[in-house]
Amino acid sequence: MTEALTPIDIKILEQIQKDAALSTAELAERVGLSQSPCWRRLQRLRDEGYIIGQVAVLDRKKFGDSLYIFATLKMVTLSDELRAEFNRKIENTPEIVECHTIFGERDVMLKIIAESLDWYQQFIFRVILKLPGVQDVQSTVTLSEIKQTTAIPVRKSRL
Numbered sequence: 001m002t003e004a005l006t007p008i009d010i011k012i013l014e015q016i017q018k019d020a021a022l023s024t025a026e027l028a029e030r031v032g033l034s035q036s037p038c039w040r041r042l043q044r045l046r047d048e049g050y051i052i053g054q055v056a057v058l059d060r061k062k063f064g065d066s067l068y069i070f071a072t073l074k075m076v077t078l079s080d081e082l083r084a085e086f087n088r089k090i091e092n093t094p095e096i097v098e099c100h101t102i103f104g105e106r107d108v109m110l111k112i113i114a115e116s117l118d119w120y121q122q123f124i125f126r127v128i129l130k131l132p133g134v135q136d137v138q139s140t141v142t143l144s145e146i147k148q149t150t151a152i153p154v155r156k157s158r159l
Helices: 007-018 024-031 035-047 080-091 117-126
Strands: 067-075 096-101 108-114 134-141
Touching: 007 024, 007 035, 024 035, 067 117, 108 117, 117 134
Parallel strands: none
Antiparallel strands: 067 108, 067 134, 096 108
């Protein structure tokens, strides 16, 4: 059974979202605990599924020029088998970094990392239009990135 999050748990989650490479000693110091209780809380948060993994966030600029493109797809109705094939192809295409089903006139939104507009034009024909059920693609090219984070808010907002 999952226990309610305490203020210390929330501090731990906030800190590891900023830097998952913190040692338990560093984390304990930042949240005001000794090392052993901090380690136990961290383990409990993992065991209860609050923490599902740890990754390194790479600086995409170090890999050359790139841009983000958001593509919205209009889909036909898919059978269970074709939907599973669509999902598998999305999962196996590294340039598609996010995929969401959406409400409205469009059905799916993709976030794609592209080398250039020329590259993206070929990607549309080579990959996107070959996905099962894709009827139409609309694309929005980003000019600049104002905010990018993997952190989610863990405190209740006071808006």
